[in-house]
């Protein structure tokens with residue numbers, strides 16, 4: 416059994432690198448979006464009058480391409496994930512800032528003009544890893560629902576860049 420035991424970690428590593436080839440090839444991103452004051456309130460669905468909402472701020476600070484927008488879902492009886500499953504726009508449509516919020520992560524996307532003829536769309540995703548327990552908890556339980564929050568700066572390096580169309 417000895418040879419098998421020593422071969423096991425190598426096999427596991429080989430599997431891991433096969434499963435995530437994009438991670439190995441990743442280069443530092445030149446474009447980074449910044450999210451601040453993220454708060455998503457999920458209403459307790461067993462309560463008739465409880466409503467959910469979501470707010471956060473996005474900034475793109477590249478010189479000449481600066482943009483800032485608030486992403487907002489005002490109080491609603493609908494599920495937040497259902498509302499933001501497809502990209503939802505933030506702020507003025509011309510800024511072309513949008514996001515997608517799922518059970519596991521947040522994606523921030525923006526389109527911008529490279530020069531007179533080319534328009535690019537870039538997006539970055541961060542996993543949320545929400546935790547209710549322990550000292551680093553970021554989910555708080557309220558009588559009418561749960562608050563998922565992150566006040567500190569949250570960086571979204573662009574990992575997907577493709578040609579796009581202006582709004």
Ligand SMILES: *[C@@H]1O[C@H](CO)[C@@H](O)[C@H](O)[C@H]1NC(C)=O
Pocket residue numbers: 456466467468469470489490559
């Ligand atoms: C979201 O809902 C919570 C709970 O009802 C409320 O305290 C908060 O002010 C709401 N936020 C916004 C931006 O509407």
Ligand SMILES: *[C@@H]1O[C@H](CO)[C@@H](O)[C@H](O)[C@H]1NC(C)=O
Pocket residue numbers: 529530531532533
């Ligand atoms: C615009 O930028 C794209 C991508 O960098 C480049 O291929 C194209 O030649 C540029 N066009 C002009 C007119 O500078």
Ligand SMILES: *[C@@H]1O[C@H](CO)[C@@H](O)[C@H](O)[C@H]1NC(C)=O
Pocket residue numbers: 542543544545546550551552553564565
């Ligand atoms: C929530 O808290 C956990 C544990 O502290 C942390 O790993 C995770 O990154 C946090 N999520 C966000 C969106 O800040």
